[in-house]
Amino acid sequence: MxxxxxxxxxxxxxxxxxxxxxxxxxxxxxxxxxxxxxxxxxxxxxxxxxxxxxxxxxxxxxxxxxxxxxxxxxxxxxxxxxxxxxxxxxxxxxxxxxxxxxxxxxxxxVPIDTACLLPRAISIALSDASVLEGFRALAAALSLQLSVEGVLPDAPPVNIRFTNAAPADVLNFLTQAVKCSWQFEPGRLVIRRLPL
Structure with missing residues (x-):
């Protein structure tokens, strides 16, 4: 009510x-x-x-x-x-x-192309952050829920500084560090560990 x-x-x-x-x-x-x-x-x-x-x-x-x-x-x-x-x-x-x-x-x-719903450019800056913290910050900046499938491998802390960058560019940077893939779904960002 x-x-x-x-x-x-x-x-x-x-x-x-x-x-x-x-x-x-x-x-x-x-x-x-x-x-x-x-x-x-x-x-x-x-x-x-x-x-x-x-x-x-x-x-x-x-x-x-x-x-x-x-x-x-x-x-x-x-x-x-x-x-x-x-x-x-x-x-x-x-x-x-x-x-x-x-x-x-x-x-x-009607099927939604979620990439069309995302901002064209975002700015994000993190120092000595884990890759998971980077994904969390990016998901929050995009107003998406973060879903991580599988356990992400350990990786050294990263420094992230993107200004007016496409969300895909930031995601590609982060996924290269831990060998995983990303996908946008309605309302969420899905991170999947790649098979070894």
Missing amino acids: ANLARAIAVLSVYTVATTTPAGGQPAPATAVASPLEVRVTMDYRNRPASEVLQTLTRAAGLTVTIAAGTLLPVTTAVTNARLETALNAVCENASCRWTLSDRAVIVTP
Whole structure:
């Protein structure tokens, strides 16, 4: 509940379809012709995409099916927009595509090239540091979780001083010192020891 309050999520669904038939009596409100025409207002800050999609679709009387894959967190706001527009905004943020099939929204994550999400250049300086400390500092600078698979071999302390360098250049320098490989995955930097 606290997470929802922090999300500052406001969702309003409006169905405005009243008509006055020839008899002069107002007809009861009817459902919007297409669920994609439902009007929504939302304001999300760094929320899980699945949570946002479930809230939107449920409010419009739809279900959502999310295929396997990684969805990025959502930060978006729309006011009195069509559901279709809101879904497009969410998927643009979350890196996914959606389709409507019957009364279900089908969401398919788009593979993320994590290198595109990284800064083009970073600066890092460490003196007499272990290679592992170098990986930790780099992961922190890139806002990534560090995952080390296997035990890194001992190596003499390193002095690292890069200014406006590509993250790959720093990683290549560090991995040469301990004979390991590196890979970016969504949200983390993975270091793997190479077989001997």
